Amino acid sequence: MIQSHLKLRQPFLSKNILFFTALLAFLFVFIYSAPELLAQEAADEEVKKKTMLDNVLDAGLWMVPLILASVAMIGFVVYNFIELNQNKFNPLELKAGLLDHMQNVRVRSAIEMASGHPSYLGRMVAASLPQFDATNTEDFGREDVDDAVAEFTISNNKRYLTNIGYLGVIGQIAPMLGLLGTVVGMMGAFNTLAAEGQADPSTLAGDIGLAMVTTASGLIVAIPSIFFFFFQRNRFNRLVADCHQDVSELLDASYEAANADQIMAKVPEGFQA
Numbered sequence: 001m002i003q004s005h006l007k008l009r010q011p012f013l014s015k016n017i018l019f020f021t022a023l024l025a026f027l028f029v030f031i032y033s034a035p036e037l038l039a040q041e042a043a044d045e046e047v048k049k050k051t052m053l054d055n056v057l058d059a060g061l062w063m064v065p066l067i068l069a070s071v072a073m074i075g076f077v078v079y080n081f082i083e084l085n086q087n088k089f090n091p092l093e094l095k096a097g098l099l100d101h102m103q104n105v106r107v108r109s110a111i112e113m114a115s116g117h118p119s120y121l122g123r124m125v126a127a128s129l130p131q132f133d134a135t136n137t138e139d140f141g142r143e144d145v146d147d148a149v150a151e152f153t154i155s156n157n158k159r160y161l162t163n164i165g166y167l168g169v170i171g172q173i174a175p176m177l178g179l180l181g182t183v184v185g186m187m188g189a190f191n192t193l194a195a196e197g198q199a200d201p202s203t204l205a206g207d208i209g210l211a212m213v214t215t216a217s218g219l220i221v222a223i224p225s226i227f228f229f230f231f232q233r234n235r236f237n238r239l240v241a242d243c244h245q246d247v248s249e250l251l252d253a254s255y256e257a258a259n260a261d262q263i264m265a266k267v268p269e270g271f272q273a
Contacts, residue, residue: 062185069174084239090242090243102251105258121243124153125250128149131148132254164233167232168225171225178217181213182215
């Protein structure tokens with residue numbers, strides 16, 4: 001009876017032993033691997049929480065020149081927008097006043113009006129109209145006036161073109177600085193790999209990704225710098241061309257008015273309207 005009872009319990013005991021053995025093995029594996037899993041989850045959460053600002057701060061000293069370049073870029077863009085204003089180049093009220101003087105051949109009054117105005121057009125007219133020769137009835141010394149305008153343009157455009165040119169310099173240097181930071185960072189990552197023999201892939205990938213931050217930052221600075229360089233240079237050229245056209249219109253108005261007076265002077269009094 002006892003033997004039969006033992007025979008019946010042996011399968012039950014064998015199953016329980018297998019079950020508890022498997023449970024203990026599972027618990028052992030879970031307890032052993034739990035810290036690594038939790039650490040991996042914490043690392044994943046840390047990676048997910050990292051922002052671009054965090055990467056920039058982690059990049060260290062290599063970001064200092066790029067940050068300075070970005071600040072300089074913003075400063076030049078704002079300054080150029082303030083300077084490249086129509087009111088500072090060819091204000092409409094100044095052009096209207098000068099045109100009124102020149103249509104009545106009041107050249108001296110036009111020069112005085114232009115001399116008291118700080119705009120680009122005012123300074124250009126003040127520098128060129130003194131070459132106006134009323135005794136030359138053919139073209140009133142227009143060639144000399146054009147030469148004075150060209151000389152004024154060459155001497156006054158340097159300041160504007162220099163400030164705009166700095167944007168082009170920043171646009172060319174920023175990607176190089178970023179690439180240099182990336183190359184140095186990659187060299188450090190490969191040196192670590194060579195020293196340890198077999199580095200953790202996640203750590204190596206993090207180092208390489210951090211090195212790429214400088215390249216991305218360099219492009220972020222360079223792209224708007226190049227865009228505003230061409231945009232503001234074209235705007236400056238258009239404003240200067242408008243001033244040249246305004247001076248030409250002033251000379252044409254004076255020439256036409258003088259010719260009209262000469263023609264009317266030759267008409268007999270009885271035929272005048």
